[in-house]
Amino acid sequence: MKKVLAIALAISLLAVSLVGCTQDTGTGGSGGAGGAEIALITDKGNIDDKSFNQGSWEGVVEFAERENISHNYIKPEDASDDFYLAAIDLAVTGGAKVIVTPGFLFEVAVYQAQDKYPDVKFILLDGAPRNADYSDFKTNENVASVLYAEEESGYLAGYAAVMDGMTNLGFMGGMAVPAVQAFGYGYLQGAEDAATELGLADGSIKAIYHYTGDFDENDTNKATARTMYQEGMEVIFACGGSVGKSVMSAAAEAEAKVIGVDVDQRYDSETVITSATKGLAESVVQVLDSIYNTDSWDTFGGKTTYFNAENNGVALPTVVLDDANADAFDRFESFTIEQYEEVYASLVAGSVDPIREIEVSDPSGAATAEELTDALSLSKVSVITR
DSSP states (O other): OHHHHHHHHHHHHHHHHHGGGEEEESSSOOSSSSOOSEEEEOOSSOTTSSSHHHHHHHHHHHHHHHHTOOEEEEOOSSSSHHHHHHHHHHHHHTTOSEEEEESGGGHHHHHHHHHHOTTSEEEEETOOOBOTTSSOBOOOTTEEEEEEOHHHHHHHHHHHHHHTTOOEEEEEESSOOHHHHHHHHHHHHHHHHHHHHTTOOTTOEEEEEEEOSSOOOOHHHHHHHHHHHHTTOSEEEEESTTHHHHHHHHHHHHTOEEEEEESOOTTTOTTEEEEEEEOHHHHHHHHHHHHHTSOOGGGTTTEEEEEOGGGTOEEOOOSBTTBTTSOTTTTSSSOOHHHHHHHHHHHHHTSSOOOOOOOOOSTTOOOOHHHHHHHTTOSSEEEEEO
């Protein structure tokens, strides 16, 4: 009973504090906390995190401003299921009809909220609703579960790096969760295919593959990246949220290169040559359009939809923001947009279909070098894991 009361008090206090953490923009919404019809709940990051929160919010803003619909975001005080659900409660109290939740951290909160608020539509990005112990997965008709083909985006990154002449590739993922695994598997496969296309010898591509165990910017992750660069890695695919900041810092000191993730991170550091992006804004806009304009919610509601190359769900950046004449491939030595468009077309056509999942014996999800080599049919790429 004491625990229940403690949680209730914490949520009550959260609801008060959250009022100061909402941003209301646009017109046409109803009253309440923020008074917005479309609300986004941030995860533990900020709205300008250069990752999931920012990319998702950009989609909300693009659609809502175009359609003149009120919109806001709410940042919970803590990254936990209870606080996420409390933030959803606050959004609904404010009149939200659509709630966007960016990331797998919201899986449990949306699992609970979908029953609690059957008349509210939820857009859950990069996750599927589940209970806390993973014993039940359920996506109600009022939930659109959106996942991304990270293996395709990672494939493009690995392919580009090798076609650009790089033969020493690093991978630093955060935790070995499905999305991060898929990025890494695709990266190795793209490198393998590019090496084959170039006629390189077996073992000519060296790869160091590592999971940090967190998604943080810290000295340990910077030291790991520094060591990789000292061992000759020309580029590191930084695939772990704020881990990327640590890698970029190490790369700047080593005068080396980085591949960003999720959103275009070239604006964060001169070391970022490209980014394996997810169409976060694009997917949000498409689902919102199904609600407000095309009466096609059933295309997404009650199911999981993968966004991939075929529906503009993954890519390498091809434009530079605020400069229509700039070259988004200017940080490559030789890889061109024409080469990119050709390999991208092969993903759209399905003639290239990277593997997303492999059998891994370690409960952590971290594959061994042997598991990676065998499952991904690597011969040109010689991989070691740490």
